[in-house]
Amino acid sequence: MGKIEAPVPTSTSMSAAEGAGAQVTILFLPVGRSVKVRRGDVLFNVAAEGGVSVDTVCGGNGSCGKCKVLFEEFIPAPVPLDYIHLTAGEIARGLRLSCQVAADRDMVVQVPAGGGRSDVRILHQGVTRDIELHPNIRKVFVPYENPRLKEHISDWDRLRLVLPRKLRPVHISLQVLRKLPGLIRNRDGLTMVLAGRRVIEIEQGNTAAEQCGIAFDIGSTTIVGFLMDLATGAELAVASAVNRQSVYGDDIIGRLSRSQRNPEGLRKLHQIVIAQLNELIAELASRAAIPTGRIYEVTVVGNMAMHHFLLQLDSTYLGLAPYAPVIREEFVVNAGDLGLSICAEAPVFVLPNIAGFVGSDTVGVMLASNLGVGGEYRMAIDVGTNGEMALANRARLIACSAPAGPALEGARIKMGMRAAPGAIDHVRIGSDVEITVIGGLPPVGICGSALIDIVAQLRKAGLMSRTGAFMRKSELPPDTPVRLTERVIEAGQRKNTYFIVARAEDTGAEKDVVITQQDIRECQLAKGAIRAGAMLLLDEMGIVENDLAEVQLAGAFGNFLDPESALRAGLTPNIPLDRIRSVGNAAGVGAKLALLSVRERKRAIRIAQRTEHIQLSGSAAFQKAFTVAMQFPI
Ligand code: FES
Structure with a gap:
């Protein structure tokens, strides 16, 4: 173990003489990026400025405990928040919260594998349908x-x-x-x-054969770009990245609060997304071996906050009731004016939003999956930190956004993490527990799809009540396999009970991966919000669950989620399993359709105009439905 240093002064506590103008160099491993900064800057901010991906939910305010990094020498002395968020073993090994460390000297810092974001599993493809090409x-x-x-x-x-x-x-x-x-x-x-x-x-000369455009899906967590041949409709290349705005918080609310009444914060968020789009443009062009100047159009979908950050629109009122956006309609701007490095006068067509937090990504999902076509009622649910959902048949389209919070993205869960290598992504409970881990590595945490599996399976095995409370060992069904009983760890009060999902000795991991009573509560809050939103849409439409011909699960989370677990956990409406299907990155497909056909673009505009927004915030009916939806249905 390296040497532990005395607590370091922060930039605010250093005297001017000590800190003035001095620079230090921070080397981040394993990426090998060196960043020169002013002595005393907060290490977490240094990583963000240097484009190094350090995990966070809270955006650096010390409340999430996700931003740990490893020091192998000159280990800073632990501060109180390290003791709150890290285990004694982690502190002894040299892990520290990067948002609590001042870069007061040259440092070498390891960003733990799976703790960073660059390797998060990103979903590219989704449902698609054949269309006639009518490019703009x-x-x-x-x-x-x-x-x-x-x-x-x-x-x-x-x-x-x-x-x-x-x-x-x-x-x-x-x-x-x-x-x-x-x-x-x-x-x-x-x-x-x-x-x-x-x-x-x-x-x-004659360049008529070269006609390309890019469709972007800008999500809060990831950004995906599709380079399309506008003459043939072929997809030439796909590139994706984790949205670097997440250094300012996973939660949209965190990013909104950084930009509200703060032009500098808004400018920063805008610059980050433009820089990332340009990197993706360069990558796509290089993969397809075309010059970036031969890219003539871009279409974009994203949620309402991403839309405002992209266009650098004042998002102050977006975060305050009644959540008014600056603009709902589609918007076209020249690529050069936005700072995108393609043909300067190429139009950037930003698809229309619906209202509230329901943005053009939901319009993209509805367009891709033909929601609102035909007489049957179909529902699409896109689960993220906000659960956006739409319900439609040809006569009526309605949509809402439910505040699910970040638990299903692994945040606020003791051993939660994103869907990156080392994350348990699926769990089955029979006579014992079976897991699968992304990348086939020893497990280090639990991602959202596994969280839903766990609660569904705990309930099925009788280890958890309908209200989400762990059963005491004395209350377990008599035929509970002993291997399962041994995994239930009681520590005094029921609220301190936890369940061992993966034992370190069985998996080669450093420590047991566990799920706590508090984790289950967080999961209930998230899935309860989504289910309650869905119930309110059904009520608004005047139909019941069984009237639904289909529920589509959109987005990365929906794609990797086990539909049976979603049903058993009470995340989705209670309908026969064969009516639930994953539609993948349908928002991205919507952006592609709008790029390839002006007719599809007009359909997207009509969808946005026709869709009624149902406001859940402040609704007594939502609160009532939420209380019921927190419970497990079976
Ligand atoms: S605790 Fe450091 S970023 Fe959240």
Whole structure:
């Protein structure tokens, strides 16, 4: 073990003489990134500024205990919050909360595997359907013609007259116009790039075969980009990353509070997302071996907060009742104005939002899964820190957002973690416990899909009551296998009982992975909010659970969730199992459809206009439904 240092002064407690202007270098391992910072800066912030992925839920305020990093030498002395969040063994090994450490000297810091975010499992694909291609972008080749043969005609007129009548009138910007005289006299001819009725670029020679666009799904946790060939509809490349805004908190509310009445905080969140989109653009272009300048359009879906951060819109009132967004409708901005490194005048089409926290990602899900088409009632549920859900048939579309909180993303759970290598993702309880672990590694924690499995299976095995309380050993069913009984650990009061999901000695892990009574309560709060939201939608529509022809589980969590566990845990409406299906990254598919077809884009606009938003916040009916939905149904 390395040497433990005395507590370090923070930047605020250092004298000016000690700290003024001094810089230190922090080396983050295993990524091998060196960051030079002002002496005394908080280590957690240093990692964020340097693009190093350190886990967090609370955004650095010391309440989540997720941001631990390992020091192998010059170990800072533990502070009170280390004692609260870390075990004695972790403290002895040199783990510390990075949000409590001042970078007061050169340091070498290990970010634990599975604790960081860069390796989180990201879902790319989702349900899809066949559509006719009707892209907004078209290219028209204009062959060389000796200009002297066409006297008394301007360069712009020569270009315009090439176009079919239905595309006129057409507009051109000053920037593109300035390139025209040179290119129109080039013997290779030129290619006009049109977005609707606007010439957004002219290129030397015949480039008509190269037509690409990108569809982005910007989630609070991850960002996924799809590079599409607009001429064929083929997907050329997919790239994804963990949303780096999460250094300011997993919870949207945490990020909103950073940006509310704080233009600097908003600017930072905007810059982070633009920088990440540009990195993904570069990666996609490089994979498909095309220049980024040949990307002519972008479509975007995201929740309401991501939408505001992307456009750098004041999000102050989004976080305050009645949660008014700056704009609900679709919005188009030039890529160059937004700072995206593609064709400068390429339109960025941001799909419309619904209302409240129900954003264009839900519109994307509804578009992809044809919700609102046909007479049957179908429901889509996208589980994240907010559970967004929609219920529709052709006559009526309604949607709401339920405050699920971050438990299903592994936060506020004692050994919770994201769906990254080392996370237990599925659990079965029979005569003993069987687990699967992402990456086949020794388990280090529990992700959301396993949490739902655990509560469902504990209930099925009779180890937990309908109210979510662990049974005492004396209350267990008489036929409970002894191996299960041994996993129930009673420590005084019932609330201190916990269950060993994976024993260190069986799995080669460092310590047992356990689920506590408090974890079950957190899970109940999350699943109760989602179920209550679904019940209120059914009430609003005037139908009952059994009238549902289908429940679609969207998003990464919905995809990896076991539908049977979701049903048994009471997360979804109680309908036959064969009516529940995962639809994957349907929001991303919605963005792709809107990119490939202006007809689909118009459908998305109509969906957003027609969908009624049901406000749950402050609703007495929601509170009542929530109390019931906290319980386990069977
Ligand atoms: S406790 Fe450090 S980021 Fe939450």
